[in-house]
Amino acid sequence: MLRYLARKVVVYLLTFFVAVTIDWAIPRFMPGDPVEGLLSRMQAQPAAEKALSGYYTNAFGFDVPIWKQYLNFWAALLHGDLGRSVQNFPTSVSELILGALPYTLALLVPAILLSFWAGNKVGAMAARRKALDNTVLPVGYVLTATPQMWLGVVLAWVFALTLGWFPVSGAYGFDLQPGWTLEFAWSFLQHWVLPFAALFLVAFGGWAIGMRNMIIYELEADYSNYLASLGAPTKLVRKYAYRNALLPQITGLALALGAVVAGAIVVEIVFSYPGLGTLTLGAIQNRDYFLIQGIFLFIITGVLIANFLIDIAYVFIDPRTRIGMQGGR
C-alpha cells in the first residue's frame, strides 16, 4: 500500500514540477515580449515607462541568465511569493488569490459534494424504475451537455431578472460589508443560490447518468445473479450494487475535479461573483501575467492535493486495491 501511495506521490510531484515549469516557461517562449505587451497596454508616460520597463524586466527576471530565472522562480514559489499583480499594484498575487478563494470554495465544495450525492442517488433510483429512467436519462444528457455559463445566464434571466426571486450578481448586497452578521449571511445565501445551481445542475446530470449505467452493470454482474438465484431480496442485491458502483464514481470524482473548477470559473464570471473566476477574467483582460500564473499554479496545486486525498481515501474504501497492494494471495 505504501508503495502504491509512494508511486502516486511521485506522479503528483512530477506533475507539479511540470506544471510549474510550464507556468514559468510559457511567457518566456511565447512570441512577443511580455514586458512590451504590458507597457503598451498601460500607455504610460515615457519617463515612467522606462522605470516600469526596468521593474518588469526585473520582476520577470529577464535580466538574469535563464537558468537563474528558473531557480529564482522556484525559490519565490516555495516562499509563497507569487509576485505582484499588475493591475492591482502593489497588492501581491497571493493576497488577491486568498481573498477570492473563500467565495470560490463556497460555491465549489457544496456543488461538488451535493451533486455527487444527489446525482448518484437519483441515478441509482433510475436504474431500477423504468418510468423514472425515462425522465432521468434525457434530462441528464441535456444537463451534462449544457455549458455552465449558459445555464448560469438562463437561470439569472429567469429567476433573477424576470421573477426577481434572487439577485443577479455579486456575492452579497452592495451596501453590506462581509462579516459574521445575520444580515450578511442572509444576503450571501441569496446571492449564492443561482451560481450554485448552475454548477450543481450540470454536474448532477453527469453523476446521475454515470451511476445509472454503473448500477445496471453491477446488477448484471455474476455476484448479483448468484444472490438473486439464492432468493436474496432485491434490497440486498441493490445494496451491494450501489456500494460497488460508487467506487468507480469516486475515481471519476477525482478526475472530474479539473472540469468542475473550470465550470466554477465561468459561472462566477456570469454572476460577477468575487471568486477566482472573476479574478481570472480580469487578469486575462488586463494581461496581468503574474496574476494569471499565480491562479494557474494555485488551481493546479489544489487539484493535485484533492486528487491525492481521494486516492488515499480510495485505498481504504476498495478492498481490492488494498489487498492487491499488499500482494494478495
Place this chain on the structure above:
Amino acid sequence: MAAPRDLEPATVPQAGVATVGGPAVAVEPQAAAGAPVPAHRSEFVYFALRNWKFVLGLGVVLVFLAAALFGPMIASHAPLEFSGPTDQPPSSDYWFGTTSFGQDVFAQFVHGLRAAFLVGAVGGGIAWVLGAVVGFTAGYRGGAIDDVLNMLTNVVLVIPTLAILIIVSAYMNVHSYAVEAVLIGLTSWPWAARAVRAQTFTLKTRDFVDVARLSGRSTRQVISSEIAPNMSSYLLMMFILLFGGAILIGASLDFLGLGPSESVSLGLMMNNAFLSSALVLGSWWWFLPPGIGIIGIVGGLYVMNVGLDEVFNPRLRET
C-alpha cells in the same frame, strides 16, 4: 465515457469543460466484455437504424450540421457586419434578432455552428489520434514503455485542461479556431489514452489473439485482423465523446475571451452577449441560441453514443 478507470465502468462527463470527465455512455464496462463486433456491415446498419437513441441523436446533430453548412449561405448579412438596428427581437428581417451592435444574430449563430463543428472535429480528432496511439502502444507493448507512457498520461491528465489553455492562450493570441482546436486536442487526450489502454489490455489477453500469434501471424497482422476490429466500435464511440468534449471546452475558452476574436463562435457570442448586458436588457434572442446550439450538438452526440453502445453490444439491447 468516463474518465477511464482501467477496466472500470464509465461516468458522465462534467460538462466537459476542462477534462472530458467522460460521458455516461457505458463504454468502459464493455472494456471487461470487450467491444463486440457486428457480424456484418448490414447487421450494424439494421440495428443502428432501429435504435431510436442513435437515430434521434444523429438526427439532431445532422440538423445542426446542415444549419452550419447551409446557414451562412442563406444568411442575409455577414456575421460581424453592423448591419441593422441594435437590440432588435426576432423579426422577418432578422430571424434571430440583432445584437447590441446591430449585428445579425442568426448569421452569427450559423457561423458559430461552423466554428463549433470545426473545433469538435479537429480538437476531438487530435485528442483521438493521440489518445489511441498512446493508449494502444502502452497497452500492447506493456513493460517499460507502458510505465513511461502511463506516467506521461497521468501527468497531463491531472492538470486541469482549462488552466493550461488559459495560460497558453493568454500569452499566445489565438488567431484561428483550428489553432484553438489543436490546443484543445493536445490537452484532452489523456482520458482517451487510458480508456484505449484498458481496452487493449482486455483484448490482448483474449484467446483469439493468442491463437493468432501461435499460428505465426506477424504483430501487424495480429493487430489489424484481430484487435482492430474489436476496438473499432470502441474507438468510434470515443471519438464521438471527444468531439463533444472539445466543443464544450472550446465554448468555455471563447467565453473567457481566449479564443480568436476576429471571427464568430458560439462561446464568443455568449461572451459578447454577457459583456453587453444582454441579460439585463432582456435580449434573450442573443444569449439563448448559442447555448441551445451547443446543447443540441453535444447532447445529440451523447445520445447517439448511447444508441451506438446498444447497437454494438447486443446485451444492452431491449427485446
Place this chain on the structure above:
Amino acid sequence: MSLRVDDLKVYYRTLRGDVQALDGVTFEIADGEIMGLAGESGCGKSTLGKSLIRLDGRMRHVGGSVTLDGKQLPLGDDRAMNAFRFKSVSIVPQYAMSALNPTRKVGRIAEELLESRGIHFDGVRPELVRRLELVGLSKDVLGMFPIELSGGMKQRTVMVLSTLLNPSLLIADEVTSALDVSSQRAVAEMLVEFRERSYVKSMVFITHDLAILYQAADTILVMYAGRLAEKASSDAVISRPKHPYTQLLVSSLPEVGVRYADRRLEGIPGKPPSLLEPPQGCRFRDRCPLAFAKCAEQPPFVEVEPGHRVACWAVT
C-alpha cells in the same frame, strides 16, 4: 422425494423471434439420485438447469410444469419462486468463481445472505465452518475477501454456501468445466460426498463431459437441440447407448491407450439445427446415420427397458 418435470417448455425472447431452447422436456429424478445432464453447447442443458431455479431476463416459461417434493414450482413467478430458492432448490452456478461480491468479506456475504432469507446466522455458523473444513477450507476464509482466495477455493466456498440449507435439489451447472482433471475429480467427489451426507437430496449435474458423469452420476440424461435423446443409468448410457446421438457421442470419446495411428477420433459431422425455427420431427435427423422416413415425426421419449428411455424411431 423427487423431481418431476412435465413437458417443460422454455423459450428465449430475441429480436428475431423465440428461440425454442427447451421444447417439451419430461423426466423424473428420484430421491438421492445424481442425474448427469449432458449434451453439446446449445442443446438446452444450461437452460434446463437455470429454469429450475431462476429464469433470467430473456427466458420465458412457455408451458409445462415442474414438481418438487410434491409441490409445483411457480417457475414463471419470480417472487413466488423465492420461497423455494436456496431452501428447496439451489444452484452452484457456472460462474462460481466470480459469484462472490469482490468488495465484501466472505463471512459477511454469507451472513447477510442468510439473514435476508430469515435464517439466524449465528445458529448456522458452526455448521458452515464444519462444512468448509470438510471441503478443505479453514474458517479463516470467512474473514477474507474473495480476491484473497484462489479460483478453486472460491468455487468450494460457493458449493458449501449453496448447499448450506440442505436443499432437496441441487443444480450443479458446469462446475467442472473450467478445471484441470485432478480438480475435476476432487469437485465431483465432493458433490457425491454431499449427497452421501444428505446435504443435498437429488442433484442435476450439468456438463458436456460424459467421462465425469460416468464417475459421479447415477443416471445420465442426454439432450439434443432442446429435446431429450436418452436417459438411463450411467453404466447403460456409456456401455449400451441406444440413441444414435449418444452412440456417436460415446464413441467420439478418446480411449486411454488407443493411439491416433491405430484409430482416429471421430466427431459427429454437421451441426445442431437452429432453434429459432427448428425442423419438424426428430431434430437429430440431418446428422443421423440411421434416419429414415418415420423420423419426420417427433419420436416420443419412451421406456424401452426398465429405467432406460430413448426418443428414437430406430429403437422403438
